[in-house]
Amino acid sequence: MRKKSSVFRLGIVLGDALILVFCVFGAFFTKYAPEIERQDLSVVLIWLPALVCIYLAVNAVFGMYRVLWKYADSFQLIKQAMAAVVSFGVTFIINFVFNFIKGYRPLSNNFLITLCMFSIVGLLMSRLTVQSSARHALKSELSGASFGARRVLVVGAGEAGAHIVEMFNQSRDTMGSVEAIVDDDPGKHGYRISGVPVCGGVEDIPSLVVSEDITDIIIALPTASKQRIREITELSLESGCCVRVMDKLKHIEEA
Numbered sequence: 169m170r171k172k173s174s175v176f177r178l179g180i181v182l183g184d185a186l187i188l189v190f191c192v193f194g195a196f197f198t199k200y201a202p203e204i205e206r207q208d209l210s211v212v213l214i215w216l217p218a219l220v221c222i223y224l225a226v227n228a229v230f231g232m233y234r235v236l237w238k239y240a241d242s243f244q245l246i247k248q249a250m251a252a253v254v255s256f257g258v259t260f261i262i263n264f265v266f267n268f269i270k271g272y273r274p275l276s277n278n279f280l281i282t283l284c285m286f287s288i289v290g291l292l293m294s295r296l297t298v299q300s301s302a303r304h305a306l307k308s309e310l311s312g313a314s315f316g317a318r319r320v321l322v323v324g325a326g327e328a329g330a331h332i333v334e335m336f337n338q339s340r341d342t343m344g345s346v347e348a349i350v351d352d353d354p355g356k357h358g359y360r361i362s363g364v365p366v367c368g369g370v371e372d373i374p375s376l377v378v379s380e381d382i383t384d385i386i387i388a389l390p391t392a393s394k395q396r397i398r399e400i401t402e403l404s405l406e407s408g409c410c411v412r413v414m415d416k417l418k419h420i421e422e423a
Contacts, residue, residue: 177233177234180233180237181224181233183294184223184224184291184294185220185224187287187290187291188219188220188223188290188291189216191283191287191290192212192216192220192283192286193212194286195279195282195283195285195286196208196209196279198282199276199278199279199282200279211275212275212279215275218262219259219283222255222258222259222262223252223287226251226252226255226258227255227291230248230254232244232247232248232251237295237298237299245292245295245296248288248291248292248295249292252284252287252288252291253284253288255284255287256280256283260277260280263275318344318383318384318410319344319345319347319380319381319382319383319384320336320344320345320346320347320382320383320384320385321346321350321376321377321382321384321386321409322349322350322364322385322388323350323351323373323386323388323389323400324350324387324389325349325350325351325353325356325359325361325366326351326388326389328388328414329351329361329388330361330362331388332346332386332414333346333349333361333364334362337362337363344384346364347380347381347382348364348365348366348367348376348380348382349361349364349365349366349367350367350368350369350370350372350373350376351366352369354369357369370400370403373385373400373403373404373407374407377407377408377409382407382409383409384409384410385404385407385409385410386411386414387400387401387412387413389414390414397413401413
């Protein structure tokens, strides 16, 4: 699981690096076109690796590579925009230092501002694209699962679980309804997610299946270990419900 997660994060970092390279050149042509001088281009090319590394480093400090973007909320998107603004501040300071202390030719401040704007748009669009694709795939999977008027219990009160609840609330007539959520974190017990209560922990699944007349259980714990998923799945199957596991929503068994 850790190896898969590390590879996934590396993929996001490399994707961001590519986006930032395009942002640098986009900002460059926006600032200098149509009268582009070779000297201006050479300066930007010299600074290109540093600019990309600064933005990636600030993203890492802000925790942007620990976010499950498929289930991210608006707060994470705001943090991404803030990370870009902080990155601009860092590049501005470094540019100032190199200009007045080291005597190097600086980058244009207008270029740095434009780069910040491009990076905000580029990185947010990439996050929203991932989120939109995941939402569409999830809705297609759930819509094709023939839930009908079935009553659902969601295991996991995190971002993934909230995402599931939202999908059902939007299509209650065709997909059924989420009646309860369980989570092993006692601090979440008693809270509501989009109106659905967090009723207890995983050990409460059997009693909730009876009291809430549950027909389907969705395990929404994409970061849990395979062993933990297997334990929860076995407990859920003992209740006689149809069980599905995110993130691929594979239909494990139906009683």
